[in-house]
Amino acid sequence: MSDAHNEQQSAIKTPKQLLAAVAGFFLLTVIGIILLVQFVTAQKLTGAGTDSQSPEAIAERLSPVANAGFTFKDASGPKVLQSGEAVYTATCVACHGAGMAGAPKFGDAGSWSARLAQGYDTVLKHAIEGLRAMPAKGGNPDLDDVEVARAVVYIANASGGKFKEPEVPAPAAAADGAAAPAQEATK
Template identity: 50%
Template sequence: MSDSNEHELLIKTPKQLVYAVIAAFVIPIFVIILLAYYVTSSEKPAAGSNAFSDEAIAQRLAPVGTIDFVDASAPKVLKTGQQVYSTACAACHDSGAAGAPKFGDKGQWADRLGKGFDTLWKNAVNGIGTMPAKGGNSSLDDIEVARAVAYMGKEVGADYAEPEAPAAEVEATTEAAAESSAETAK
């Protein structure tokens, strides 16, 4: 074995120990301050990000919803089959949720179409299985539900015609529109 001292300490005097202790506290604090300053000093959006563009800011600040005031005495404007489907039916029939036949899948609709339009329409109005009445939208008119059934049936090859509004409702709508235009003209 050798006589030389193999393990020599870096700190040999008390003065060096004081410097080492001070450096052990000061250097990490200095690094933390620099990192905090770097992080908070300016906006650094990700590459290719438009998060700070005027359009993106306006979109984030836009109201979540709107309030539409409807005249309760005005005649109801009936929705088309496609409008009813997209608002009430698509949530389940697009994905096949809860066993709902998928929109446009002829195989899943074949046995249902065999039962006829009236049966499909009554099941849609009253609900069947896990499907709620009127697709969960109780404000829908029976004619609107029939239009949605016809719309979905057409997509799988059925020759269902979209039902028209009853004649009494069409006349009432026409009369109400005439009255409101007459009042506006005054």
């Protein structure tokens, strides 16, 4: 048998090539270390010589996240009712603007005529409770029934309807406050 199978082939065949390969390896290692040190020290360090301990920088770090442009809504305050157009723009336009999932398109008198023939109360009931693919209140449970009614009137009137803008009920607190003096007078 021949020893031809046991011969190993290598890219390094001479001592000069071995010396060049070892030198190249060390050179690449040194360059890698230098680049790593540059990367780590390139960022501005905080501490002595920086303004990280100035009163302004400390106040900025300690300021509430809410000061970064968030708007708070007072849940206990009186609700400001939106107009029909605002409700349509914020909630209803997603489906009624393009006629998604069988929704009648805004301003299309032909697709709204059968619905408007059922009357205001039926259309409003369907808007508040939902019907087929339409969720209750258009998917926005935060809407008040008056806001939904305003949106129904806005959409229906733009599509050939002649519905009247709904009356806004008096606030419950004012009604309770007016009823209290009347009860005291009867005592």
